[in-house]
Amino acid sequence: AAGVIQSPRHLIKEKRETATLKCYPISRHDTVYWYQQGPGQDPQFLISFYEKMQSDKGSIPDRFSAQQFSDYHSELNMSSLELGDSALYFCASSFGQGRELFFGEGSRLTVL
Amino acid sequence: AQTVTQSQPEMSVQEAETVTLSCTYDTSESNYYLFWYKQPPSRQMILVIRQEAYKQQNATENRFSVNFQKAAKSFSLKISDSQLGDTAMYFCAFMSGETSGSRLTFGEGTQLTVNP
Numbered sequence A: 001a002a003g004v005i006q007s008p009r010h011l012i013k014e015k016r017e018t019a020t021l022k023c024y025p026i027s028r029h030d031t032v033y034w035y036q037q038g039p040g041q042d043p044q045f046l047i048s049f050y051e052k053m054q055s056d057k058g059s060i061p062d063r064f065s066a067q068q069f070s071d072y073h074s075e076l077n078m079s080s081l082e083l084g085d086s087a088l089y090f091c092a093s094s095f096g097q098g099r100e101l102f103f104g105e106g107s108r109l110t111v112l
Numbered sequence B: 001a002q003t004v005t006q007s008q009p010e011m012s013v014q015e016a017e018t019v020t021l022s023c024t025y026d027t028s029e030s031n032y033y034l035f036w037y038k039q040p041p042s043r044q045m046i047l048v049i050r051q052e053a054y055k056q057q058n059a060t061e062n063r064f065s066v067n068f069q070k071a072a073k074s075f076s077l078k079i080s081d082s083q084l085g086d087t088a089m090y091f092c093a094f095m096s097g098e099t100s101g102s103r104l105t106f107g108e109g110t111q112l113t114v115n116p
Helices: none
Strands: A005-007 A010-013 A019-024 A031-037 A044-050 A053-057 A064-068 A074-078 A087-094 A107-111 B003-005 B010-014 B019-021 B024-026 B032-039 B046-052 B064-069 B074-079 B088-096 B104-106 B110-115
Touching (some): A005 A087, A010 A019, A019 A107, A031 A074, A044 A064, A044 A074, A074 A087, B003 B088, B003 B104, B010 B019, B019 B110, B032 B064, B032 B074, B046 B074, B074 B088
Parallel strands (some): B010 B110
Antiparallel strands (some): A019 A074, A031 A044, A031 A087, A044 A053, A064 A074, A087 A107, B003 B024, B019 B074, B032 B046, B032 B088, B064 B074, B088 B104, B088 B110
16 A cells, blocks of 8 residues: 655754645554654654644644645644754554554754 | 653664563543554655543554553553664654544654664
């Protein structure tokens, strides 16, 4: 079965530009999560969606927004990019409460 | 808010030996789930093992097992017969069982190196 698909895998942007990351969860999974992982750090939770509604919100900057669409794919929009936004961004999906998260391979964002 | 603490930033073990990674957590909830994920150099996040807090029996997956001490809020991972492919960053993680779509909160990670 196909796993969580993230695109693009690598992205290079200049400061103050905008970036959009896309995530396609595993079929029939009802929850999508976004995480940010800086170099040498643990993944930090940004936001999650359960059945297309925002279900939990973490340390997501106001410059970032996310949504889940009718086909269950999700997008993370990042504006006014800063150098500190350079990180690996993971999308994950799960089905059912308390079940394991399946992670995509991540999108590496570099802000110059 | 729940917190997860891994007090061992780095550990090493010889191939074929056993190693235990420590994890403690803090929560006021009674219904929750605990996980161990590994992140090899490829940076892919891979589930190692999962434990339901209401189950007293410790979870086991092949060479991986946990020692879940609910009263002590401790959740350690034991890796038996360590293999070179076990070299990775290991993250302990907590998930609330109170609501759907709850976040997974990670500890700081333990870098495990398996030496030949």
